[in-house]
Amino acid sequence: MTATHVLTIVAVADVQRAAAFYRAAFGWQTVVEVPPYVEFAMPDGRRFGVYKREGFALNTGATPVACPFGATTATEIYFHCDDLDAAIARIGAAGGRLLSACAARDWGDEAAYFADLDGNVIVLARPIPR
Secondary structure, three states, X not given: OOOOOOEEEEEEOOHHHHHHHHHHHHOOEEEEEEOOEEEEEOOOOOEEEEEEHHHHHHHHOOOOOOOOOOOXXXXXXXXXXXXXXXXXXXXXXXXXXXXXXXEEOOOOEEEEEEEOXXXXXXEEEEEOOO
């Protein structure tokens, strides 16, 4: 069996607010925009979407639980960045909440952890040269 990852979608409380955050944080181009959903084209050809929590339930049959303010979801979205310092500054300026400062990690990456406006965890990282 072959499976290819093409799209990641996260549930959010406010689609326009979440879309503005991801535009500011990553600069991705919008390719789909309908009232409950916005989808972006990522540079590698994959897609990333933000879906209003209640709309998300139309596809899954269950509404995702809202994340209390200050908590995080069980989702982690992990990105390697060419310019890690610039990416960290950009996500912070967009409103990302710092969870763990940039540091060398045991698995060989230097990584910083943030939460988006809905508590989804975003990791910005780069491999540590060996």
